[in-house]
Amino acid sequence: MTTVSACLIVKDEAQNLPRCLASLQGVVDEIIVVDTGSTDDSCRIAESFGARVHLFAWRNDFSAARNAALEQASGDWILSLDADEELEENSRGQLLRELVSSARADGFYLTVRNLQPPGELTPWLDMQILRLFRHLPGVVFEGAIHEQVTPSLLRAGGNIQTGSLILLHYGYQLKEAQGKSRAHRNLELLQEALKITPDDPYLQYQLGATLKSLNLNEEARTVLEKALMRASDLSADVLAGTYMRLAQIYLMDDAFDSVMKNALACLHIEPDNIPALYAAALASYSLGKKKEAYTFFERLAARPEISEQDLSNIRQVMASIQTDFHVDS
Template sequence: MVKPRKLISLCMIVKDEELHLPRCLTSVQGIVDEIIVVDTGSTDQTVAIAERYGARVVLAEWEHDFAKARNTGLALAQGDWILFLDADEELDTHTGKQLLAEACQPVQGLFLQIWNVTGANDDERGGTVHPVLRMFRNDDLVRFEGSIHEQIAASLLRRWPRAVFQLTDTKIIHYGYRQDIVTQKNKLQRNMELLERAVQKEPDNSFHQYNIGVEYLRAGMPSKALEAFRSARQQQGFEQLSYAHLVVKYEVRSLLSLSQWAEAADIARLGAAQFSDYPDLHHYHALALAQCGQLHAAVSSAAAALGIGAAPPQYHTEDGIGTYRTSYMLGRLKEVQLDTQGVVQAYIAALRFHPTLTPPLYRLCRYLRIAGEEARIASILAAQLACRSEEAVIKVAAIMSASGCLQAAKAWVSWHAVQLGSEAAEVLARWTKQAEHGAVKAEDEQQEEPGERYADLCERADRHLERLQLVLSPDTGMRQNVVPFVSPPAETFPVKALAMIRLLLPCEEGWRIRG
């Protein structure tokens, strides 16, 4: 009897991955035809778990060489295609099965979208996104290269000089950059040691310099990171590298971490000119300009990022840049300019991009309250947000109430009580009674966030905003009808006011909350 043809072989290397491996192997069921796991010394239940999923397990000694370990699995694979994953990754439920159709295309390699989850939980919001070559045709002459951050593209191109690569929508969710996992696995130290060896062997290798720069930045060593990124940028042929845009962005981020605002703005400006369709550089240019007090220029750069939208697929990006994160940053800038209409537009845009976000709604409510325009909140949100259930209405109302806008919350609830019908009206009426007695809390206040809670951040930022107005506005506090504030040139900007602007943009651009 002829054995059935194997289409896709999953090849993995693992060590002590009992916590993560089940999720990974579950995600490929019905997609791959065989699983080959190279175990490099597990002392937990990793091997037993792999065998339970039908994997062929190979025990191999760890030789501090990722390419060698991966090639051990490749030599045993029988599928037409090789898919490689790490144990702390999983194929996306909605797009994973598309690989079966993609494998029928006349191409040699497939790029999948990697979503790096960076938060404390498994929420993808705020992570990084980039395309990576993760599936390729199986051939005896195609093997991985590189002891760390191993690559396959060069080998594919030697085998097929006219190789065709296709970008897919299939998403891989990667949890390995979550701080708890990084700490648990001691990944930073392991990667650093391997990369330092690689740099010693090949000091002029841009890829090694870039990768060790990323590790330095993640380890909180921005000076060393900056040195590595600049070394990568000085190598011959840098502009042609597929990751050149990333080197420039991380150089800017290193400078921002070092509070070298003006130099960060300059590098970001040059990078944004070179990679004009890359929203991340426009976003970070806006951030650097804001830190320099150049608010109008910062607003223009943020608008440029929003004009591009989410990054084109050839770029490594961060979730929300060009969409909700940039809109949120623009709202913070508009707050500093005392531009009420701009504040409303920016925060509403952020909510449209990502309707479940609460920080833009908090900021919008708090700002309008301070501006003396609480009475407008309900009508603004009713015109811009569609809430079709009493649960959604109450969630928004609770945030209004937590922002000190109880009357606006009651008006919002009353309007929806009429729109949603009698059954919903009873639920909303009960909420209003509880709110009047101070017995309701916003969802964000009921569940403790890692680090500071959004409500605390907003309250502190409000105090800075009020102090900023005393420095820059001829009146004492905001007027009822706020006239957009025109910032003076950077060289005449009061030092005290500039310090407050920085406080208004905490944690990089006011989005990331850190303990």
Template sequence: MKLSLCMIVKDEEKTLPKCLGSVRNVVDEIVVLDTGSTDSTVHIANKFGAKVHEFQWCNDFSAARNEALKYVTGDWVLVLDADESLAQKIVPQLQEAIHREEYLLINLVRQEVGAVQSPYSLVSRLFRHHPEIYFSRPYHALVDDSVTEILSKEPKWEVGYLQGVAILHSGYQKDVIDKNNKYAKAQAAMEQFLATHPDDPYVCSKLGALYVETGKISEGVELLARGVTTAEDNYDILYELYYHLGIAYSRVQNLKQAVAHYQAAIKLPIYPMLKLGAYNNLGNLFKTAGDLNHAKIAYENALKIDPNFATGHYNLGMTLKAMGLYTDAIACYQKAIGINPNYADAYQNLGVVLLKLGNLQASLAAFGRAIALHEKNNPQEAQRLRQGLQEMGLI
């Protein structure tokens, strides 16, 4: 089976090398549609052997992605953005899956590296090169609508998914969002789509979540609630709707409603890894409310799903520290640091607990590492921590 990478790009010279490098020995063809780059994006794509085509941007992601599809010659299509890379551990599973005759579409788990909210999502980025598969929706373009149409006419096909993280995505980090003005672009495109599709649960979910993120809580809640009433048995979208309703009610300090929506999200029959964000946020709510036992259970459930969830280990450590279980808290902080060696807050709170236990030398070592890491990303916190240690006569 011949596998083609299909991309649309514009001014991606900083991220494109990592993306293309991640598929260098995986895909048989690289198709890149450039929508007006003024940097070295096209030169980089050519260096990786890509077939580069030009397209005039028309503020419609689906139009651009469908144009790129025209140039694909492979049996299967893998879609990546320049700020994404393919996880190497998934490659054997991916190669096995595209040789199975029953699959039309294979969903992939994407990890949102550095995202403030949900760390994982399921994306429809690997599909058979079928003549009736095409992208729809001007923003968050996806092939799901056309795949649903094909499945209704050709029931021989199935939709599958790969176990484990397949795509690493860095585009949802706050500094990247701010720099690229992503929120404004997304809002304009989705509001235009909503005007003609007012009950579409997918756009209700995406635009509702965007409203909540940008402070338009009541507008976001209205859209998200509307989506819940129309999503029916589309469990993946229902999860997102309930999840973002949980966030919305958390923002307005309505603990009861927030907990109820996170719990509704968790109960849905979806891929377990996608529930990680709901479990973690639920734990945060309980911890803030002082319900440490339920917070502990929520974080432990998150870690059962993903033992490598560094934030989960840290949050569990904070809960155990609040419960006075210092030895267990230390173990959690150390696990978080083992997964993410640059976890400044984990080092800082490890120092706090070690100091409580009287292990001054180890405590100062942990504080020192925390200060060094804070200096890079949060110098004010580094100074605050250093000053606090000086006031206690520890340094």
């Protein structure tokens, strides 16, 4: 029978681990937890769920820790996830088994559903990330931060397909990681990584996203624009995320033409990207293109993720445009 090892790296994740590990019970054949220096009950909690815990001295390198977990795993397949994630309920059980048992692929992009903090326009943003892959020699994580296994799998001739599993990610709802601001922790690691590979567009994208989360918008814009200079080296979802964030930054500066340029580029890749639709709607309205704005608001209103309050506000704006310009409903 095809076996699956779930691999995690943790540090002071006692708050998140029970939810994560409970979602794996009866789903995978083993759980490998590499602890990088917890001072809370993370190790005890992991062991209570039947995980094999291994201690690893942290050296500011996420790939090194994840690869230590791969070395301990015995499964035919690896499911890589974080303590602040869980396997979505409908993705448990036979769905995972069927995916790996009948697979002609060597890896699967899974949907990582990034749950957003309260007050955001959309409750989640999805990204496709390689999280399920065959346990093959030489297939390892690379990069000190925002580590990826995709490059090594592709170099090994691996075939990657899109899987139907969903991982729920709660990290953006949490302000701290191991007692420290997640954004500030990531900022330090990204800056160090870019000293080694200063022209890496993926790291530039991640740095830009981190700077934006810290409201350092001018610095974020500069870095994101630099990432676009090597757009062909970025995956579609990362490229869409770059354009989306630039549209949001330009919107705060009332640079509406630049908003439209970036929002439309994002929507060309991801037609239902809610932040990009919202930016395009507001920019069109501000540029006096209210019929065009109506179309974007209409697309927003059709998205099931929109909250009732936001939907009500969008419909009020649409009604106002209809009144002023006699837009057909």
